[in-house]
Amino acid sequence: MHRPAPAAATPRQRAGLFGRIADNERWLWRLMLAPAILYIVLLVGFPFLLSLYYSFSDAIVASREMNFVGLENFRRVLDSVTFWVALKNTIFITVVSQVLVLVFANALAMALLVDFPGKWLVRFLILLPWVAPISLGSVGWLWIFDSIYSIINWTMREAHLLGPGQWPIWLGTPELAMASIITVQVWRMLPLATVIILAGLSSIPQDIHDAAAVDGAGFWRHMFQITLPLVMPVALIAVLFGIVFVFTDLIAVFVLTRGGPYDTTQVLASWAYFIGIQGGDLAGGAAVSLFLFPVLVAVAIVFLRMARRAELT
Amino acid sequence: MATVETRRLTKHFDGVRAVDGIEMTAREGEFLVLLGPSGCGKTTLMRMIAGLERPTAGDIVIDGRVVTDLPPRERNIAMVFQSYALYPHLTVEKNISFPLRAVGTDRAEIGRKVAWAARMFGIERFLDRKPRQLSGGERQRVALARAVVREPVVFLLDEPLSNLDAKLRNSARDELKNFQRTLGTTTIYVTHDQAEAMGLGDRIAVLNQGRICQVGTPQEIYSRPADIFVATFIGSPPMNLIEDDVGYLGFRPEAFLPHGVEGGDDNITFPFRVTRLEYLGADRLVYGVLAERTPESHVISKIPTNIRTEIAAGGQYDFVVRRQDIQRFDRKSGQRMNGAG
Known part of the structure; x- marks a missing residue:
């Protein structure tokens, strides 16, 4: 005789609290979403509203009192020469670094699409800057750009590229400091963009490439009329990420130049930090940082639309 | 060109x-x-x-x-x-x-x-x-x-x-x-x-x-x-293959017909035990084995519907193939041998 084993009871009877929730679709999705929503509310939403609140007040670090002052902070910010320099620098660094990233990332991704010995090592090395903390990377670059120990200068001297008396002070002259900061931003954003574009490239069916080859396209025609247009929607996403990261970044400037020499490399994020945290003027810092917001929203909307249109056509 | x-x-x-x-x-x-x-x-x-x-x-x-x-x-x-x-x-x-x-x-x-x-x-x-x-x-x-x-x-x-x-x-x-x-x-x-x-x-x-x-x-x-390979890859259903002392005999299902349908006299007759019938509209497919043969040979006959010979599963009938429709294949190489069997 075959008897049903005791364990053959239906799962519902045996399910504990966890099982009951897991089966309850009305509550399960709320439970699953809760951590993400809490995270956004506490770490993004609340600070954003707080800085909005501060920017209309006269809050300072040293006082517990706060008064509503209307648009006074924004008037002060707009009157400042440094604000306009920082705004110009932020845009300049973002645009130049992203153009360079787009060019380099496409070239790198195309190179990485082909098989060659040691490919995994090259991929690993390219990804390295992305996994390294920005602050550590920036400190590394601080040494590379050091006024005395700069490895660039010593290498160029050894290679006789620098004559006697020639010794670029990378972080001490306005143009070189700007170039240094853009270099760090490109170095930092390149891995992500490369990986994104690589994914876009490998999603193009091989048949399309074969068809182009049979149809008579040479290297450049193939690249500019087939590969690049097809990878563009994905590349735009990479650029969108790049703009958001670079536009809001303060670490590179903070570590390398502190905005100097004479505020010539100041960006909005670093200036907001210097005013609001180091200067103790919470209200002023909040007002400066809010100028980042509309630009980023506009950029995000424009790029998502472009990507969507490119996807559809 | x-x-x-x-x-x-x-x-x-x-x-x-x-x-x-x-x-x-x-x-x-x-x-x-x-x-x-x-x-x-x-x-x-x-x-x-x-x-x-x-x-x-x-x-x-x-x-x-x-x-x-x-x-x-x-x-x-x-x-x-x-x-x-x-x-x-x-x-x-x-x-x-x-x-x-x-x-x-x-x-x-x-x-x-x-x-x-x-x-x-x-x-x-x-x-x-x-x-x-x-x-x-x-x-x-x-x-x-x-x-x-x-x-x-x-x-x-x-x-x-x-x-x-x-x-x-x-x-x-x-x-x-x-x-x-x-x-x-x-x-x-x-x-x-x-x-x-x-x-x-x-x-x-x-x-x-x-x-x-x-x-x-x-x-x-x-x-x-x-x-x-070609014989069995081309044609639907594929060519019938039966083994004999020399090698393989092959004939197409539509060349394997009930006795009396084919007029010529240069025919080979096989006793055919029917196991299953399929009606496909234009044709009937008749599945079965050749009786009196070892090893047992499964073959298929494809009969146009306008040939109305009575056939039922379980019965045994005489089926014929014209000698010229039979191909011979070498046992080892599988190559077709010259001439018909």
């Missing part, structure tokens, strides 16, 4: 011989079909002819010129892919004109040729559309238009009909054959569908495991298969 020739063409992938020393010639203006099961190397062979795959050994000769080391664009061929491989970001017009722009044809000439190709395939209305706005049949026509527009010396078609539904496939087959006749361009066509191969090909090359088993007209391939 050109001939295509492969000389001991070989391709190895990680030690696997995908194409194993194939010698083949497509004659001028011919419609040659490469037919075989998946994995037989037919697509690899075509990709090597196109220049998309580099042979491990051997040569490819197009129009008397060795092109083995030339890139695809210098071979003056056109290819239609199974997926059609239309450029998704370009309009139909730009898709069709792409090969012309690639060779620097002047603007007026491009316009004239695109109009000509579009008219040939009836796609003038879609010129401004993107590929994703077209149906499968329309995409296939665009792919064909893109292939003909440059007036290449050879067309390579890689299962271009397999993404169409059954009804469309029949009419597309018809059109394909027509346009190839009209242009008279040498065409190599890859398929695993024997009906397509029989219907389209001037000649068929049957491939198996990287080798050519037989090249011949559809009639030759069907009625005088070179070996057991």
